[in-house]
Amino acid sequence: MTLNKVTEAGIGARNKVNILAAAEKVFAQNGLKGTSVQQIADQAGIPKTNVLYYFKSKQELYLAVLKQTLSLWNSRFDLATAQDDPAETLAEYIAEKMEMSRTHPTASKIFALEIINGAPNLNRYFDEEHAQWMRGRVAIINAWIAQGKMSNVDPHYLLFHIWSSTQHYADFSAQVTRLRGSKMKKADFENATSHLISTILSGCGLTVPAQYRAASNG
Amino acid sequence: MTLNKVTEAGIGARNKVNILAAAEKVFAQNGLKGTSVQQIADQAGIPKTNVLYYFKSKQELYLAVLKQTLSLWNSRFDLATAQDDPAETLAEYIAEKMEMSRTHPTASKIFALEIINGAPNLNRYFDEEHAQWMRGRVAIINAWIAQGKMSNVDPHYLLFHIWSSTQHYADFSAQVTRLRGSKMKKADFENATSHLISTILSGCGLTVPAQYRAASNG
DNA sequence: GTCTATAGGCTGATAGAC
């Protein structure tokens, strides 16, 4: 009985994971409305009814994918304080965001599609966790400015700047690849990361920490 | 007869413009697959059949909207030369892009959705006009670097940086509005533009031209 | 837990009256 339950839970868990992975891939191309349950089933290699057995509706599955996406957003910047070094903290945050774009591009795309659509499924998230996170980061950046650690930049525009320039390499990968002539490899991401850290920190009147300096710059 | 033709052409032209405007608005929310002809008709205030009378298919209407979008992309940067001043040229380009995000956010969103979808309808554009434009701009930036007018940054990453950070204010307006607590007004766009010009030019080792300096900075 | 069958609705697109 217990063994049976465990086995069932094992099968169910594996199937859910499989469906979630397939759904993430397909939702990242055409969003909630533009994606059919049939497409997700085909991607997962199972009949359509099985998808709706594990998730009551397309909407519920989408929300599960979206929630999974948000759980990846965690960063060391979440725990930063006014005592930390802004150059170190911001450089690390930019590097983390670029690593996310490289390793989880579909998660970034799903988030982008949801926001372009007007973020109808993120009302709670925006008004609660996200707004709170924002207030906390803004306060820390303002504290750094007050301490004379960095120049007087609007924290909101700084954070939007970091998000947009890093997520671009995930969301707009089709354009980036076409215009560069080849897919971004790990080394290309490292160069792009160095460019962004160098530029954004420079805009804040900060010096790039040694470990984030591009190798080619000596 | 001639009068009749002119009148008909007038009606047809007006209806096409009306449908294109409605389609742009709706496509900008859910993309090609996620949008129905019925939605476009409702937005335009006409029956569905009338939409398909002026545009043979949803796909054809979408391509018309996309083409209209691309025609807005023109910039003074298109005509820049190696003799121009990089600080002036880049500052103006960033300002132009931000003004586009402010005045034509739906156009930016349609482009974003198309690229996130893998840009299936932009193959020609990417491989021809866009790639040619890119090669030309990269050559000019490299010439500026060779002349010692600016620091040695990768032109590709610089252009991606400008596009992403400016288009963000159109594509992610839902998030920007929620986290700021209010919609971006013209003055907010001017502040964001100053932030971006100051940061990106600083990253290129350039001084911000007087007319692009923020008023509050003295 | 997995499948077939099917309901009921919306889709893109067309035919033909006016």
Add this chain to the structure above:
DNA sequence: GTCTATCAGCCTATAGAC
């Protein structure tokens, strides 16, 4: 040029056999 009526096909979701 505008409309109603309609088609075949796909959609989400469910019922029920196995």
